[in-house]
Amino acid sequence: MNPWHVDAEEFPTDGYASDQLEFLLNYAVLAPSNHNAQPWLFRIGVTEVAVYADRRRALRFIDPQDRELTISCGAVVFNLCVAAEYFGHLYQVELLPNPSDPNLMARFHLGLKSDTGAEDVVLFHAIHRRRTNRQPFLPDPVPPDLLTRLQNAAASEGAWLAPLIGEDQRLAVADLVAQADRVQWSDPRFRRELALWVRAKPGSADGIPVQGYGVQDWLSFAGPAIIRTFDRGGGMAARDRELATHTPTFVILGTDAEEPRAWLQAGQALQHVLLSARSENVWASFLNQPVEVPELRPRLAELAGRMGFPQVLLRLGYGPEVPPAPRRNPREMLIIQRHHGHA
Template sequence: MTDPWTLSADGFAGLATPRARLLVLAGHAILAPSSHNTQPWRFRLGADRLDLLADRSRALPVVDPEDRALVISCGAALGHLRVAAEALGQGLDVTLLPEPAEPDLLARILPGPVRAPMRAELLAAIHARRTTRAAFTTEALAQPLPLAEAPGVTLHWRTAPAERHAIAELVAEGDRAQMADPGFRGELAAWVRSRHAASRDGMSGAAFGMPDLLSFMGAMAIRRFDMGAGQAAHDMALAENSPALGVLTTPGDTPRDWLRAGEALSRATLALTAAGLKHSYLNQPIEVPALRLKLAALLGTREFPQILLRAGYGPDISPSVRRPLEEVLVEAG
C-alpha cells in the first residue's frame, strides 16, 4: 500500500487526461486536517469531473451534531486540492453545493485551462504540515501571521497575553463541560489509536504524549473517567503559552460558510507550515454552544467562530495516518 504522504506530483504537466490530473489533485486533498482525523470525505471521479462528497458514516454526532466540523474538514480537503492545482498550473472551475437534492455533494470540480504555476511553497507544505499537539516554545513569532484566504472568512489573531488568557479560560471551561459528558468521552475514546494499530484513521495516543503501552489504557480511561480538571489545566496552559491564537469566523453558519472556513483553514495552516511554524486546534469553546457566544464576544464580532487554532514554534513530529486514495475514491456512474 502506497503511503499517501509520499505522493509525488512529478510529471503532472505530462499527464494526458483530465482524469489523471484530477486523481493527482485528489491525492493531495486527502492530506488535509480533519476533526479527530476522521477523514470524512469521498471523491467521485469521472472522465473530466471530480465530486467532493461528505462521508457521514464518519460523523461525530456527540461533539458535532450538525456535521459542522465534518463539512469544515471537507472544505480543508478542497482547499488543499485548490492549492495543489495552483502550484501545478492547473486551472479549476469549482462549484460549491451544486445539487440541492444531493446534500452530500459538497463541491463539483472541473479542470480548466492551464495557468502559470504559483505558490509552490504551499505545495511542499501540504506534505510537511502536521497537527502538533505538543507545547510550543514561548518565543515571539518572527513571521507575519497569515490572513484568511477564502471569501467571507475572517481570521482573528490574538497575541497579547491578556487576550490569550481570556480565550484559554474558555478552552478550560469547554474541557470541563465536555469531559463531564460520558457520551463525549466515549466518542473521543473511539478515535484514539495505538501507534501500531492497523487503522488508517483516528488520533495516535502518541500525539497526546501517551507511550504505546498506555494508548489502549488511555482510551479506556477517557471513556470511563471524567478527567476534565486535568485536561482543562493542560489545555489552558497550551493556549496561554502559545505565542498566537487564531479564530476563523464566518458571517453565516451554513454548509457554504463551513466549506469556506475549511478552505481558509487549509491555506492558513499551509502558510504557517511554509513559514516554519507549527499549529494545532483548541476547538472546545466552539463545540460548546454557550461558549461559542462568549468567544465571539471576546473577539468583538457578530460572526460565527468556526475554528480556534494556536501557532508557534514546536517539535517536528511524524505525520498522522491517512487512508489510501483508493479507499475514498468512487467511480462516477
C-alpha cells in the first residue's frame, strides 16, 4: 500500500487495536526525513506501537549524532497522535521509555474512544497535503497572525520558533546557506553519502529524485556518479542563495536543550508547524545546511535572537503544487510480526 493514497474510510473502527495501530502507521510514515531516508521501525503490540530508530538508515557524515534522525522520529510520533485523534481515540506517548535501549524512541499507547476536535480534523487532512516544496515561492510573506500560530504550535511541543522576516535577516540566511553548501560539497564524504540516497530512476520507495539536485534529465542515469565525483558546491551555493534571497519568510525551530529528548520534541514541534502551515496553504522546505555545519550553527542562533540550539531552518511561502516524495510500505518497517488482542 502507498501511504500517500490510503483511504481514511478504511480505518478498522471495529477491529482489534493492533489492526488500528497498523492502519495509523500509514500516516506516521508521511513524516519528513533528511534525504528521505525514512529511518524508523515499528513494533506493534496489543494496544501500543513502539517507534524505533533505524540506524541502518542513518546519515553518518551530515548527522553524526543522529540528531536529525531523532527529529524525524519525533515527527512520526506527532503524526500518530494526529491520526489517533482524528479517528476518535485517546492516546498516551512515552518518549525514550527505556534508558537501556536508546533505539526505542517512543511508545504510543492507543486508548479509549473520544471526541474528535476541529483542530484534529484540520491537522489530519494536512498530513496528505504536506510536501517538501523546493520550488521558488511567491513574494507574499506569511501573515503575522499565522506566524504567531506557528510559534504557539512549536511551543506546545516543547520547542521554540523564531521568524526571520527582515531583509537583512533574509540576506544573512542566504549567506549562511551558501557558505554551508560550499563546506559540505567540498568534502568527498558528503558527496558519497548524498550519492547513496539520490535515485536516478523513478519508482524508488525512498531517497531523493536526481532532478532535485539540478542534474539534467538526459544525465539522470549518471546522476549519483556525478554527485559523488564532482564538487558542485559553487553551483549549489549560487542556486540556494538565489532561492533563499527570494524566500519571503524563514523560521528557525530550536530547543533549549541539546539531547535526544529535546530532539524528539523538536520533531513533534516541526510536524505541528508543518501541518499547521500547510492547512493554510503555506508550503515549506528545508535549508538545514547551516545547522549541519558546526561552525555555522551558532550564527543561526544569533539570527534567532535567543539562547538555545537551532535544530531546523525552514523556508515558508506560497507556490506551485509539487508531487510527494516516495514512501516505503509501512509493513516493511515492522520489526516483528504483530499479534491480535482485544482492547
